[in-house]
Amino acid sequence: MLDLTYEAPKPKVIAGAKHDWELVIGMEIHAQVSSNAKLFSGASTTFGAEPNSNVSFVDCAMPGMLPVINEFCVAQAVRTGLGLKAQINLFSAFDRKNYFYPDLPQGYQISQLYHPIVGEGEVLVEMAPGIARLVRIERIHLEQDAGKSIHDMDPNLSFVDFNRTGVALMEIVSRPDIRGPEEAAAYVAKLRQILRYLGTCDGNMQNGNLRADVNVSVCRPGQYEKYQETQDFSHLGTRCEIKNMNSMRFIQQAIDYEARRQIAILEDGGKVVQETRLYDPDKGETRSMRSKEEAHDYRYFPDPDLLPLEIEQGWVDEIAASMPELPDAKKARFMADYGVTDYDANVLTAELEAAAYFEEVARGRDGKQAANWVINELFGRLNKQGLTIADTPVKAGQLGGVLDLIASGEISGKMAKDLFEILWTEGGDPAEVAAARGMKQVTDTGAIETAVDEIIAANPAQVEKAKANPKLAGWFVGQVIKATGGKANPAAVNQIVAEKLGL
């Protein structure tokens, strides 16, 4: 089971000119639901298609067209909620968020303001072994993505691409429980990892399939604790929202910049204005997009084209029964079952495919050795070539075979590395390749004894030195292994050398 004896990390403290300041951060993550079809139309969601090729009459809001909910997207939201240990709302409903923009054909986004499908949950964000932030999730709701406006194709015209219009998004809203830029990035990473485990979002940030709006405020030390006791936001500073970020690095930079900007204003006797800001990664600064006064009045109201979404507990239970093992549980199990370190368990469980690979290698073998091989040899080699685990030429069965040859003493560690390299480039069954290449360490004591006798006879001066200083026996061991072409079992050589030298 999961070890819950985590300590909360210290909040990030920024020293201003006058005081120390702490950060308070809440995030809204927009995660594109992994689904072949859009939220309310049957149109395809394939990324990178020809502009306006994945567009139905519903998506481009032709007169008289009506939305019909895609059940699979609902299941994905439920699965995500279960993955975040959240309340699943059997009754939810869709609302219209009204605003005009050319990439929003209906003139409104269908979302869930009043009755989201998922309620309160939590995400454990580990910052170091034994240190983790428990970030509370406020809600998850389903909503439509917008299309894309293209302004740089023509000096006088703008264009719109509706391929993404109506694609399902989950908006995952956290409580303001995140206390620093590193925690924010770690939170996004953890959430991304869970979504990828669940198969509910591919987490591709580059394509915009996972984007974050970050709410940042600063307060004096002690204020956050008052907020925690009372849940009264007036103990906290005024927040600014930084919109639409799709890089972990930029999230951290933007938070850091924004916090320092707010601190400078406050220490100067000014007031932070609640507003929406954008981060400019080229200049490394945030700038105002619109103030609270300029904020849209979205005129939310229940979408009359859709009935409330009522799901049954039995259906939720079925989804729950098919849930995969999630990262925290897998990590704990790897540590318990395979004896791997906390650090290694994190590395091995970062990606589901890698974890599955490791487990196939480790099952019935030495877990620590398996972890070393997977992390150092396999991951190292993959990184070097810019490959992912899916592309690995050495399959888990093959690596397991290599470890079996080591375990049985048939090959040495050194040979195993050579064998891995051959398997990587040429493939093949490890035992057969080892046999064909004559990779077999000699454990026949007779052969080793002969070799040791020959080396001792040829090097009397070294024998004297070794007798005076037993640490020098290693030299003989090396000579013997060299003489046997690396095939002699080092353990056996060690023992025989010691006996012959009378150590």
Add this chain to the structure above:
Amino acid sequence: MNANELTIAEARDALAKGELSAVDLTMACLTAIDAGTPLNAFVHATPEIALDQARAADARRGAEAGALNGIPLGIKDLFCTRGVASQAASNILRGFKPEYESTVTSKLFEAGAVMLGKLNMDEFAMGSSNETSCYGDAVNPWKVDDRRLTPGGSSGGSAAAVAADLCLAATGTDTGGSIRQPAAFTGIVGIKPTYGRVSRWGIVAFASSLDQAGPMTKSVRDAAILLGAMAGHDPKDSTSADIPVPDFEAALTGDIRGRKIGIPREYRMEGMPAEIEALWARGREMLADAGAEIVDISLPHTKYALPAYYVIAPAEASSNLARYDGVRYGHRARLGQGDGIVDMYEKTRAEGFGKEVQRRVMIGTYVLSAGFYDAYYNRARKVRALIKRDFDEAFAAGVDAILTPATPSSAFGLGEMADADPVAMYLNDVFTVTVNLAGLPGISVPVGLDAKGLPLGLQLIGRPWDEAGLLNHAHVLERAAGFVEKPRKWW
């Protein structure tokens, strides 16, 4: 008698017996449409489509022929019809020809119906006189003096066309009374089905939670036949109900003995013309004579219905009409140097929408805006729930149908309300909006003429999903009233 003057039932029998061909029937209607130009009822005639469909209908035999085989219909401009202008009588959709067919018209065509063309209406179905149309006024075929009268709205073109025998029947839509009021003004039958009975897919939306399509016909029997073809579950409309469609025509037994008819006291409005009061009393007598039990009932929240309706309908409309922005289809304003996207929206919508539509978009935007939402929209929703509860309680007490006047007056003169407070026009819906708010079926049946010689109708309101029972009550009322008057042809 010309073939275009037949009812659906009569034409169906004549076609079945081979006394008439669908092509001849269609030609008779097309000739009547040509002669009926002064009524401005058909705004996009489709004679080629009609004749193709009529020929196809004539070629069908036996089981191949659906319930409406060869029956020529007019289609309200609010329905999207593939390749045929579908503009909701608005300039903002000028030239718009959808690449898809509404579920209702698809079903009608599957049943063998012939489409004569598209019918005039109030712009986006917003109006009670057909005076907000971009095509100009539709004109009531009834006329008692020099004045041209309104056929009512919003389905004014449908009502005028059916009353003037330009087609055998027509489709209408009803958000607050848009089928029943024009039916009453023109002496025809119009039924608004239970919300969810008829698919809204492919019908230009006005107020999604209230809109329902329905038949406008020369008889209750025709309404039963046409509704049977229009109704049914549609997976493309989430609010469409997955329940079976009974044989409405078979339900017209003419027997309502022992049925309980409720007379809501709150519909006896102050200042109601004596003629309407008398008509209502006659209706009660007719149903009583047929063996029904007449009971007084109370629908206490009736007086809040009209204000609630004029919050909810504009609220939904303001959002539904946001898509008409000039970006993808329909009208786009000519822009000046330096004009941006907001200028494009403002100019396009200012040019494309008429005054009444603009008024309702503004009302709807206002009632949904932050700070007013609870006071208006949420309050109106609560009122709506109370109105529905009033009806539920009446039905739970054993009432089978409710009898009310259909309209507070007979047809008025075109232009007469031009300078009036818009609310005076909204009062036309006073007896009909409650039915939309409660999602119930309601039917308007012509019962008599007023002193001026203009038709008046009564409304029957039924239990949810009981169109069959409702039509049977209406059938009895129709027979008892014996309303056979037709407008004197002046056009």
